[in-house]
Amino acid sequence: MPTAIPIPRDIDVLTFYGTINYQGIIMAKSNRRPRLGKGRFYKPVWMSIFFLSLLAIISGLYFATLKVDYVWRWYRVPQYFYYQEEVEISAYIEGEVSGLTPVSDGMVVEVTGVGEKESYKIPSGTVLVGEGDLIYPGDVLGFYKEWRPGILLIGLWMTLKVSVIAIFVGIFIGLVAGLCRISMNPALKWGAMTYIELIRGSPLLVQIFIWYFVLGTLINTLLAQGGISPLPPIWYGVTSLAFFTGAYVAEIVRAGIQSIHRGQTEAARSLGMNYFQSMRHIILPQAFRRILPPLAGQFISLIKDSSLLGLIAIRELTKATREVVTTSLQPFELWMMCAFLYLLLTFTLSMFVQYLEKRAVMS
């Protein structure tokens, strides 16, 4: 039976760091606090090592590019996001400039020909003609500049659109397939198992090709026979991604549901709830919290995998970057920018999921 060790009178319990034996006799005296864990320099030293090696890698890369005479031109990158386009306005008729009227947002040029008169508006740009000038059809009257989204921004938007749609469809497919997977009904269960194994056992790229070149050809040909215009590639792209993700989501959903204690189902069913009510109110809300982190990982994969869609003529971020690289000849900047944009998307998603998780924990 443990007994309290008598503390000798001649020590101050608040500052004593020595050892006392079971009889209360001081065995070793020390005024220094024993060192707990790592030393004072442990953290700063290793942190600097981290940052220094990061710096070394980056600068090493940079100097290597200088060695091969690569010229960095980051300033050329923004134009692929947003650029100013010059829009020319030309006359359609032959005649004479009969009037220049300034209006609040530009200038109106009137051209009077033989028996016809037309006016052209040039919004806040440069007017190249003066009153009385002779004009022939096709002559440029003036031009103005307009901001247009660049190819990278369009690609980013496409990647975002494709991913979001595929995520939502994938959740739906995965939920249904996951529930079928744990069903007692052999048709549903085996169906779900076949689907999951087929999808997980073959490369996504092959699946995309099958959706586009095999099923897509079939469907579009049948549609054409029925007089309906063919579906654009993006439909097949999104479908292939959604079905691919759905298989993984199904497994995540299955594991999540099975991780909920059987007593929960029993309690719900014993209160008279049917299968769907107990799923809807009791099992899925609890499973949802558990499957959120693996689900987020799956969706991050999906965003990255959408880069394969470029191969079936969908101009998403990777394909857009490839196109820009061939015209701009600045591959280093652009591919880094491309990677950064994917990182931006995935990072935002994982932040959002963390927020959801926190909210789920709090409620």
Place this chain on the structure above:
Amino acid sequence: MIDVQNISKTFYVSHEVNALRNVSCRIERGEVVVIIGPSGSGKSTFLRCLNRLEEADEGHIFVDGVDILNHKTDINKARAEMGMVFQSFNLFPHKTVFENVTLAQRVVRKRSRNASEEKAMGLLKKVGIADKARVYPEQLSGGQQQRVAIARALAMDPKVMLFDEPTSALDPEMIGEVLDVMKTLAREGMTMVVVSHEMGFAREVADRMIFMDEGSIIEEGTPEQIYSNPSQARTKLFLSQIL
């Protein structure tokens, strides 16, 4: 009220286990029946068969004349009439105490929000836990959780209450508060089937006791008979071990 006719149940876990062998019994309205027996004797299985949480392989169970084992029976409707309280409480951890008690009323009984909340508040008061209505189950002690579970079952206005070892998972000091609630229920005339080893409780409120062993009913009788004058050797042996 409950008429059990020759039910049998076999589990297959690496080898056959005859959990129930040809069990028959009747439970009348307003009766409090306590089932005792050594572990593995099939008493919990028997109780769980009554609302088909376990499906009996053979036999019939009539609850108010409705055959529970018939697959044409709407089992959800039948279950709503039978409250069940589990050993491990099985409260819904993602719902507050209040929501635990109102949920099934609204989902199954289709009661209005007001009606179900009124009912829930009344029941939480009855089990003495109204002040904890807004907290989540994990913040409650075991005894409090079990009382919420009883309120949750009562909220459906069941005709019979099934208790599956309701105090076995509780710390000793919390057993009393749960048994008190059960005693109140018994005195109010609720039909109750209780699997429990709480001898004091059985002696006080049970109309009848059933002793089960190896999947069969060995002996039935009033608490007096069972305790003081058991006719079967196995009952004697069991009682001598637990008393």
